[in-house]
Amino acid sequence: xxHLRPDELVxxxxxxxxxxxxxxxxxxxxxxEEAARLAMPLDAxxxxxxxxxxxxxxxxxxxxxxxxxxxxxxxxxxxLSWLAPPVLVxxxxxxxxxxxxxxxxxxxxxxxxxxxxxxxxxxxAVDDESDAWPALVEVLxxxxxxxxxxxxxxxxxxxxxxxxxxxxxLSREEFATLQRLIEDEAGVAHP
Amino acid sequence: xAAERTSNWPGTWAPVGVPVSRTVKSSDAPIPRLAxxxxxxxxxxxxxxxxxxxxxxxxxxxxxxxxLCYRFVNQPxxxxxxxxxxxxxxxxxxxxxxxxxxxxxWLHRIAVNVCLNRVALKRLPTEPIDDRQFVDPGARDPHGDxxxxxxxxxxxxxxxxxxxxQRATLLxxxxxxxxxxxxxxxxxxxxGAVKANFFHALGNLRRLLGEQP
Ligand SMILES: [Zn+2]
Numbered sequence: 001x002x003h004l005r006p007d008e009l010v011x012x013x014x015x016x017x018x019x020x021x022x023x024x025x026x027x028x029x030x031x032x033e034e035a036a037r038l039a040m041p042l043d044a045x046x047x048x049x050x051x052x053x054x055x056x057x058x059x060x061x062x063x064x065x066x067x068x069x070x071x072x073x074x075x076x077x078x079x080l081s082w083l084a085p086p087v088l089v090x091x092x093x094x095x096x097x098x099x100x101x102x103x104x105x106x107x108x109x110x111x112x113x114x115x116x117x118x119x120x121x122x123x124x125a126v127d128d129e130s131d132a133w134p135a136l137v138e139v140l141x142x143x144x145x146x147x148x149x150x151x152x153x154x155x156x157x158x159x160x161x162x163x164x165x166x167x168x169x170l171s172r173e174e175f176a177t178l179q180r181l182i183e184d185e186a187g188v189a190h191p
Numbered sequence: 192x193a194a195e196r197t198s199n200w201p202g203t204w205a206p207v208g209v210p211v212s213r214t215v216k217s218s219d220a221p222i223p224r225l226a227x228x229x230x231x232x233x234x235x236x237x238x239x240x241x242x243x244x245x246x247x248x249x250x251x252x253x254x255x256x257x258x259l260c261y262r263f264v265n266q267p268x269x270x271x272x273x274x275x276x277x278x279x280x281x282x283x284x285x286x287x288x289x290x291x292x293x294x295x296x297w298l299h300r301i302a303v304n305v306c307l308n309r310v311a312l313k314r315l316p317t318e319p320i321d322d323r324q325f326v327d328p329g330a331r332d333p334h335g336d337x338x339x340x341x342x343x344x345x346x347x348x349x350x351x352x353x354x355x356x357q358r359a360t361l362l363x364x365x366x367x368x369x370x371x372x373x374x375x376x377x378x379x380x381x382x383g384a385v386k387a388n389f390f391h392a393l394g395n396l397r398r399l400l401g402e403q404p
């Protein structure tokens with residue numbers, strides 16, 4: 001019988017090795033040795049605690065976090081809080097906004113949400129924005145972000161579930177990167 | 192009785208047709224103490240505008256989030272910074288938390304993504320493990336705190352040298368006790384890849400810690 005594969009050794013550590021394979025383990029010194037070799041670093045990791053911050057350090061942490069939260073819009077707005085003024089700038093922001101709406105509209109609908117925000121916000125935006133807008137919308141609609149190589153190494157994780165992460169909030173840097181990438185992809189000229 | 196509270200549209204483009212008020216129920220019943228509320232109730236209270244409910248969430252979870260971040264970067268200042276970032280993102284995304292997982296699990300997801308993003312954005316050097324000095328496992332004295340602390344520090348240092356995905360996998364599996372399936376979701380891997388990463392993480396960790404009798 002073949003030796004345990006890596007995933008089976010991991011199952012063994014979890015106590016979840018398939019019974020048929022456990023029978024092999026009974027008879028195979030090599031596999032038992034391999035399992036023991038993995039158990040050592042696992043035990044070491046489990047036993048290694050982390051130094052606890054002092055009360056003073058926690059107090060400073062709380063103060064800093066409070067200031068950071070104060071600067072944020074209320075979370076009750078959910079994805080709409082993206083529209084807070086410091087976050088978005090006109091044309092680049094629109095690109096991100098449409099993308100955000102595209103990925104979150106299904107979720108809004110799931111929540112029995114607020115009508116058809118994509119259409120509504122797009123209408124409002126078209127009134128305000130430049131000629132680049134219709135082209136941008138078209139490109140964005142066709143854009144499969146998981147296919148955009150430019151995301152590699154940017155720190156923006158593009159994969160199934162990206163909408164979850166986007167709506168869960170991006171840092172300023174990520175936001176700026178995303179704007180730039182979408183603009184580049186859409187062929188929008190930088191000012 | 193229900194009271195309607197109106198919030199101002201926070202941005203400059205007020206889209207036509209999107210309701211700009213949300214109905215928040217208030218009742219005559221006494222407001223329960225925050226410490227008595229479970230996480231889901233704290234989330235609801237925060238979304239209803241009770242900012243102090245979020246403080247309670249932070250108070251409850253900051254320690255574990257900090258430990259996760261610390262283990263990722265092995266450095267207290269960066270760990271505090273990443274912990275802050277985690278809670279800021281949690282604040283931003285709180286309306287998306289719908290209780291399908293425990294709040295702690297959701298926070299760990301955010302934390303590990305914040306850590307991975309930081310590593311990617313900073314383009315921290317990830318030297319091949321083979322080029323590193325193996326960490327000396329040091330003397331072992333089961334009775335000495337100092338020796339135990341030193342040993343823990345060596346293990347943490349070794350973990351922090353693992354490639355980011357292996358590190359994230361190991362931390363979520365070992366310290367957060369996250370099932371492989373869930374780690375796969377968090378990291379955008381298949382379950383097979385998660386198990387492989389975990390296997391390699393343990394192998395690398397063993398090598399970094401040095402062969403021990
Ligand atoms: Zn075998």
